[in-house]
Amino acid sequence: xxxxRQAVRNNAVWCGIxxxxxxxxxxxxxxxxxxxxxAPAFYPDMxxxxxxxxxxxxxLHAEDRKRTFIKDSFASLxxxxxxxxxxxxxxxxxxPAASKxxxxxxxxxxxxxxxxxxxxxxxxxxxxxxxxxxxERQEVKLFMHDEDGTSAGFIAxxxxxxxxxxNVWETGRSAWPxxxxxxxxxxxxxDLVGYERDGNLRAARQSGWQELGPLRVWKRKT
Numbered sequence: 555x556x557x558x559r560q561a562v563r564n565n566a567v568w569c570g571i572x573x574x575x576x577x578x579x580x581x582x583x584x585x586x587x588x589x590x591x592x593a594p595a596f597y598p599d600m601x602x603x604x605x606x607x608x609x610x611x612x613x614l615h616a617e618d619r620k621r622t623f624i625k626d627s628f629a630s631l632x633x634x635x636x637x638x639x640x641x642x643x644x645x646x647x648x649x650p651a652a653s654k655x656x657x658x659x660x661x662x663x664x665x666x667x668x669x670x671x672x673x674x675x676x677x678x679x680x681x682x683x684x685x686x687x688x689x690e691r692q693e694v695k696l697f698m699h700d701e702d703g704t705s706a707g708f709i710a711x712x713x714x715x716x717x718x719x720x721n722v723w724e725t726g727r728s729a730w731p732x733x734x735x736x737x738x739x740x741x742x743x744x745d746l747v748g749y750e751r752d753g754n755l756r757a758a759r760q761s762g763w764q765e766l767g768p769l770r771v772w773k774r775k776t
Contacts, residue, residue, distance in 0.1 A: 561747035567713035644751035652738035661701025719748035730761035
């Protein structure tokens with residue numbers, strides 16, 4: 555359960571970094587992280603930080619009209635009565651830090667130039683969502699691969715004593731086997747977490763990632 559909680563806290567930090575780059579205020583109230591105004595596209599307006607939160611408190615936050623997307627980090631809420639529907643279900647995942655001797659596939663690099671950043675966000679479909687300011691944070695690294703007809707990328711966020719992997723995109727072969735060795739060179743001895751669903755979840759599991767537990771994202775009905 556502790557790894558699960560670390561994954562949740564790490565993800566909340568990353569969402570906060572994205573909001574900071576957009577000038578959106580955010581903070582925690584009890585076991586809930588929330589924004590003061592709508593979050594950027596693809597990002598939640600509220601994240602639950604504990605598996606057992608006061609249902610009335612959760613409902614109060616959910617009924618705030620500024621909340622459109624809610625990340626139910628432990629898939630423990632019933633928000634149908636608050637006017638929400640399920641957008642998707644996913645799983646938190648974990649991978650232990652790779653050894654120092656683990657081989658790294660050729661072609662990977664940390665995004666460090668404006669040109670590479672533009673290539674990365676275009677490939678990820680996030681050009682209007684991720685701002686360069688977020689990438690300048692010390693705890694964040696963008697990784698990019700482009701070799702032998704295969705392109706891939708992901709974001710690594712070091713927070714809550716783990717490294718969170720997010721915003722994975724790839725063409726060609728699966729890049730998931732590369733993630734742990736690459737990240738562990740940048741953050742030695744720090745375990746990896748994240749969340750995925752569907753094809754990415756299958757690819758992660760095939761690459762040695764373990765499922766920690768479910769999460770659910772809710773969307774306000776329109």
